[in-house]
Amino acid sequence: MLTAESSRLAHAAQNLGLLFLSFLFLPLDTYILFLSYASRLFFSFGPPSNRASVRSTHTPYFQPRTILVTGVGMTKGLTLARLFYAAGHNVIGADFEPPFLPLTCGHVSRSLKAFHRLSKPNGTREGSARYIQSLLSIIRKEKVDIWVSCSGVASAVEDGQAKEVIELVTSCKAVQYDVSTTKRLHEKHSFIEYTRSLGLPTPDTHTVTSRAAVLQLLEESQGSGKKYIMKYIGTDDSVRGDMTLLPFATASQTKAHISRLQISEERPWILQQYIDGPEYCTHALVVRGEVKAFTACPSAELLMHYEALPVDSALSRSMLRFTQELASASGKDFTGHLSFDFLVDSREVRSAKRDPNKAVRLYPIECNPRAHTAVALFNGTPEMISEGYMALLEPEDLQGKDSGVNGTMTTPPVYPQQPDKYYWIGHDLVELVVLPFLSLFSKNGMSFVEVFEHWVKFLEHLVWWKDGTYEVWDPLPAWWLYHVYWPWQFFTALVTGWKWSRVNVSTTKMFGC
Structure with missing residues (x-):
């Protein structure tokens, strides 16, 4: 995995390699796309047939509703859009996209009756107002009955603000918490405090605003046998994956590690007990x-x-x-x-x-x-x-x-009925096939046996598991994800020189270094 210290040449090579993979599999994926469409001429697959039977009953017990699903570029949003469509409802999709550039895979889903672009909040009051107004305009124009929020971390608070406005001035119901609830649950320290106030169990957790406070707490824990990890309260991709166990064997090592972290009143962290388990x-x-x-x-x-x-x-x-x-x-x-x-x-x-x-x-x-x-x-x-x-x-x-x-x-909740196991073929192709193969040529890489085991695991997923984006009755989003959305992201990173360390194919998020 590349880091911020990796050269721009290494990051460029990473982007070029992934662009090449997309180009390499374009003919095969296009063939699968057209085969999926052709198969519908001879076979009936999944939700469309169920949807037709729902609509043909004309019973008083079913009334199609208009559902707005935001975040349809992510697997979670696309999944819910498809489920509402299969149930016979009219689905309106929305997500963040540049003007005149349809990037999100959900934009092209068969499950959507219409797609709308949202104004992206930028952390300012004006940006939040534009975002909320864009949601409100869609709800009024499409006469939406339920707004199902599947947006990401970046708009968490704005979604809470939108919920309050939408339910105040329209009859639309929102599957979204209000501002105070969203903040309380979203922020790590307030969530732990709230959970503790309800009498529910929590790990030993402390909010810290200085390096001195961290060192003092770690010193006081000496002899307890407890280990801790540091977590930034906000969102920072560069420290997201840091699972360093504290304290180290010596006080000087612990102090050296803490000194590298930016901790202040404006940038608070939490020191949380590490639990040895899954x-x-x-x-x-x-x-x-x-x-x-x-x-x-x-x-x-x-x-x-x-x-x-x-x-x-x-x-x-x-x-x-x-x-x-x-x-x-x-x-x-x-x-x-x-x-x-x-x-x-x-x-x-x-x-x-x-x-x-x-x-x-x-x-x-x-x-x-x-x-x-x-x-x-x-x-x-x-x-x-x-x-x-x-x-x-x-x-x-x-x-x-x-x-x-x-x-x-x-009421007892609904559970998944005979759920499949899910993976994303683009992620597994890189993690289980390409990278293990390339490691054979590095000094401390995998052995042939280890590479073979990774390949067997990939084949197991390919045969027995289900891809999170592809559906035979709605195949275009998967093709779009791997041959439009991700190539554009890698090309943009290549041109701008932006350094990233990982990607999450399911949420379409790139983690900066």
Whole structure:
């Protein structure tokens, strides 16, 4: 992985190599694209046929709604757009795009009735106002019933502001938290404080605004056996992946590491206890404080492979209970997507595998008050639309209640029905095929056996797993992602000389050095 210290020549070579890969696979991918379209002449695939049967019933029990999904350039937004389309609703897509340059893969999806460009917020009051006005204009023009926010980290607070304005001046319902809730959950330190105030477990966490405070806390922890990691409270790609365990063996090593971090009142960090165990993530849809849909899966710092945990496992049950308790305690105005990152002690995991009824002690380390890519696991689960999102349009007193969490009656959530395992072929092609092969020619590279194991893993994903973007009935977004969107990003980085270290194919995000 290249860093900021890597030469511009190395970064240029990285961009050129990925542009070459896109060009190399263009004929094959174009053939698959046309084959997918041709197959529809002879076979009926997936949602379009279901959609036709839904529309042909003309029963009073189904009324097509107009749904606005923002963030359709990301897998999570595209997945939800397709699910709403399959359920028979009219889907309006929106995302950030340059004028006259259709880049986002969701723009070309068959599931969309229309696509609109959003004005991108730039951190200023004027930029936020333009963004909110662009959303409001779409909602009024298209007569939108529900706005499903799938935007990214960059517009988290602005989405909260938009929710407040939209529900104040229109009849549209928003699957999005208000400003105060979004800030409380989005910011790492306030999330931990809020979770602790509800009596839920948290790892030992301290907000720090100076290097001296960090060193003092680490000194006080001497003898406890605890290890800590530093996390910047805001968004900074250059330090996002730093998992250095503190303190070091000597005080001088610890001080040297801390001295390299920019810590101040204006740039606060958190010092958080490190838990030695696997990481898990969740995705939930919450409507009026009630968890309507839920899934959990193994996680990682850069998660590119999704596999749902068994619904009846102790881990899944414990994560659901945590989510329900937080959602219920947050009140009836608590509506939106909700995802958590948990760490679980290795001993707890082994114990949970032996006893599925065990209550597992979880350590929440982060909350994302927005849709998670794990929503892809709900492909083929139309109940998430009918029993989840559509509940937002029902009068509150008509929502059924039949099970309890801490005395509050709730409806059991929808889980993914026989979920597939998901990967992204572009990511795996590079990580499991190209890079292992190139490492054979480096001094400390992989052995032939290790390279072969990576290739076998790639073939396993190719044959048995499902790509997160490609659908045989809607093939153009996948082609667009790899032959329009990413080539443009790599070309732009090549021309401007911008240095990046990693990309997330599912969220279309590039991480700067």
